[in-house]
Amino acid sequence: MWFDKKLSIDDFKSGDWRFELPETLKGHLFFQNLLKVLGGRIRSYEDIFDDLQRVTPELRDVPQTYRVNVLNSLLALVSSAAIENDGQVSPFLHIRHHLWLRELRRMVGQVAQLPNLRFADDLNDEQLQRHLPIVHCRECNSMGWTGLKRQHDNAVSTDLQSFYLAFFNDDPKVIFIFPEKAEPHEIQASGQFYNICTECLHLTTQLKASECPNCNRPELIRVFVPNTRVQRDNRQIGTHNCPYCGARNGLTILGSRAASLTSVLIAQLYTSTFNDDKKLLAFSDSVQDAAHRAGFFQGRTFRFNFRSALQQFVLNSGDGLSLAEMPGSFSQFWVGRMNQDAFISSFLAPNMTWFGDYETLKQSGRLPEGSTLLADIKRRIEWEIFSEYGISMSHRENP
Numbered sequence: 001m002w003f004d005k006k007l008s009i010d011d012f013k014s015g016d017w018r019f020e021l022p023e024t025l026k027g028h029l030f031f032q033n034l035l036k037v038l039g040g041r042i043r044s045y046e047d048i049f050d051d052l053q054r055v056t057p058e059l060r061d062v063p064q065t066y067r068v069n070v071l072n073s074l075l076a077l078v079s080s081a082a083i084e085n086d087g088q089v090s091p092f093l094h095i096r097h098h099l100w101l102r103e104l105r106r107m108v109g110q111v112a113q114l115p116n117l118r119f120a121d122d123l124n125d126e127q128l129q130r131h132l133p134i135v136h137c138r139e140c141n142s143m144g145w146t147g148l149k150r151q152h153d154n155a156v157s158t159d160l161q162s163f164y165l166a167f168f169n170d171d172p173k174v175i176f177i178f179p180e181k182a183e184p185h186e187i188q189a190s191g192q193f194y195n196i197c198t199e200c201l202h203l204t205t206q207l208k209a210s211e212c213p214n215c216n217r218p219e220l221i222r223v224f225v226p227n228t229r230v231q232r233d234n235r236q237i238g239t240h241n242c243p244y245c246g247a248r249n250g251l252t253i254l255g256s257r258a259a260s261l262t263s264v265l266i267a268q269l270y271t272s273t274f275n276d277d278k279k280l281l282a283f284s285d286s287v288q289d290a291a292h293r294a295g296f297f298q299g300r301t302f303r304f305n306f307r308s309a310l311q312q313f314v315l316n317s318g319d320g321l322s323l324a325e326m327p328g329s330f331s332q333f334w335v336g337r338m339n340q341d342a343f344i345s346s347f348l349a350p351n352m353t354w355f356g357d358y359e360t361l362k363q364s365g366r367l368p369e370g371s372t373l374l375a376d377i378k379r380r381i382e383w384e385i386f387s388e389y390g391i392s393m394s395h396r397e398n399p
C-alpha cells in the first residue's frame, strides 16, 4: 500500500522486511512530512491532519476515519521497522501514542426522540431538567431512561444525587422508562404504558393525548414502565430485573468509571497477540487511590490472563475433553510448557500470595520440603475452570 510492493507470506514470516523498512520509510514523502509536522513534539491527530493536509491533498475532504486509518497504518509500519546493532535488534523509532479517555460518570440522555448521550457535568441546570440517567440490560441490551418517581406522583425527578443513592439501595421509587412502539398485549412483562412529556418529564396514562396535561406542550413519547416493586421482608423494594428478557438484576446504569475502563484497556493490551513486550505502569493522583487501583488491576489481570491461558489450552488440546477432565489436563499442559516455578507464579491467584510456601519460594527460589502449594494451586484452578464455564457465564461482573 505504501511502497507499491508485494510481500509473500513466507517473506513476511522471515521478518527481513522489518530491517528494510527504515530506509524505505526515510525515502517516503508522507513519512518525511509527518516528522516535520510533529517537530519532535506530542501533537493531537487533529493538529497533525490540519498541517498535513496542506502538503498532502489526498487528506483533504475525506472522511475522518479514512485519515485516521491512513495515519495509523503508517504508524504501524514505523512500529514494525527494526534496526540491528552488533547483533542486537532494536526498534527503528520509539512510538509514543497517547489515548485520552474521559471517565464515563454521571452519564445522562435527553428525554427526546433522539436521546443524545451527554455528561451531566457539561449541562446547565435548565438542560438537566430534560435529561435522565440511562439504563441498559447486560443480557439483551434493551435501553431506556431511569429516574425517581413517587408512587402517586406523575413527575419524574432529575436529581442525580438522590437517584444514585436510591438505585444502589433498591429503592422502589426508582422507575425504568423504555421508549416503546409495541402494543400493550405484545409486552409480556407487567407494567404500564404512558406518554412522557419531553419538556416537564410528567407521565400521563392518556395514550391518545396530543399535548402534555401538565405543561400543554405537544412533544410526547410513548413509553413502557415495568412494574419493579416487590415485597420483601415487610418492605417494598425496587428490583432491577429486565422486563424484556427477564435477566435478574440485568438493568445497570450506563457508565464506566476510570478503574473499569483502565482494566478493560489493560486486558486488551495483555491478551493481544501483537503485544510482544508486555509492560505496564499505572499512575494515579492520590496514593490511597493508587494502592486501591493496583489491587484492582492485579485481580483483573489474573482473571484475564487466566482466561487467555484457558482459551489457548482449549484451542490447542481441548478437543474431546469433558469438563471434569479439563483442570488436570490444563495444569499438565502449562506445567509442561513453563516449568513448575513459573507455573506457580503465573497461576497463583492474587488472594493466595500470603501462603507461607509462596513466600519461601520467592525468597529462596525453591519450595519447602513437603510443600502443598502446587496441589493447592491446582485445586484453585479446578474451581476457576468450573466457575468460568459455570456460574461466571451467567453472572458476569461489570465489565
Ligand SMILES: [Zn+2]
Residues within 6 Å of the ligand: 137, 138, 139, 140, 141, 142, 242, 243, 244, 245, 246, 247, 250
Ligand atoms: Zn434484558
Ligand SMILES: [Zn+2]
Residues within 6 Å of the ligand: 197, 198, 199, 200, 201, 202, 212, 213, 214, 215, 216, 217
Ligand atoms: Zn409537560
